[in-house]
Amino acid sequence: MKLGRLNHIGVATPSIAKSIAHYRDTMGATVITEPFDLPEQGVKVCFVDTPTASGMNGTQIELIEPYNESSPINGFLAKNPAGGQHHLCFEVEDIDAARAHFEGLGKRILGPTRIGAHGTPIFFLHPKDMMGQLTEIMETPKVDGGH
Template identity: 50%
Template sequence: MIGRLNHVAIAVPDLEAAAAQYRSALGANVGEPQDEPDHGVTVIFIELPNTKIELLYPLGDDSPINGFLEKNPSGGIHHVCYEVDDILAARDQLKESGARVLGNGEPKIGAHGKPVLFLHPKDFQGTLVELEQV
């Protein structure tokens, strides 16, 4: 069911410092910050030859990553995003297998303008999994 790894998301306490570190120390192709008010985050995408790194920084007081950064003040890897062809079919199949979908179970529109869903980390070895329909 899952296809490509669309991105790995890393929550960071200082977006400019993280972008500078990836650009200068690691020599990566680092994009510009984009505010995603519907998701409570500002993101920067780092383009690698085969996938992307998404730097995540809180936007607003009730950002969903505030809690993560409180627990991990230096930042850390927040989630992985796998691509699927049909997000509703994937959701229904996962629910049948016993996996829990976060929120109300309806896809939201993600940072790439495409439908996304998140799966419960407890069902995937402590890993928050995002599915994105491509």
């Protein structure tokens, strides 16, 4: 199994609108996708892109806000009321092979493989098995159409 590129950094926020303004006004970020709901994951999502000095696309940041009171993000925000880094997301070519690889290493996978915000299969690895960092593994999108 070969790990691909870092796709995005997930940032939990109590307000996507305020976070968009922050990244735009302080870092020159542009909105890639308008906020949209992922009720099956309990979150509202928006992707922003941070520019590079050369003007090329930079790093995508996934802003995640709770969708409702049962959102899994609520626990994170209870401990970090201002929000903060929630997860890293890496691409893989074959999600099933990656899952088998990590399971073979004894890594704990949180829940079933499901469709993520990019419309491709994802799963999460337990932070205790990943040096304290919640890690999302995502099948590489077939077409990079923005999000």
